[in-house]
Amino acid sequence: MSYDDNNIFAKILRGDIPCKKVHEDEHVLAFHDISPRAPVHILVIPKGKYESIADFGAKGSAEEVKAFYAAVSAIAQEQGLAEAGFRVIANTGLNGGQEVPHFHVHILGGKKLGPMLAQAA
Secondary structure, three states, X not given: OOOOOOOHXXXXXXXOOOOOEEEEOOXXXXXXXXXXXXXXXXXXXXXXXXXXXXXXXXXXXXXXHHHHHHXXXXXXXXXXXXXXXXXXXXOOHHHHOOOOOOOOEEEEEOOOOOOOOOOOO
């Protein structure tokens, strides 16, 4: 599979679609989700063309990987989530529920989130 330059996050990175930024540096952009699932719901994306966490882990430079996870940590702290707790989710592939083919994590917090997954049938 090759990276799709027309996915919504690629368009946000190019400035074609606006976002409500909370963090930006050389390697990372973070912004509020337009359909929040918690009081705080922030998407964190690398600026490089990575389709999934597996792709990012295999092809991202050490500098990009470090910057990405440092940004996740800093954002959680800045948003007041670190003390009470928060969740970071990276949906990957069809079975993982990934909707946008650009690696991203969801930072969720601001309330008690409950069980991670519904009980299997």
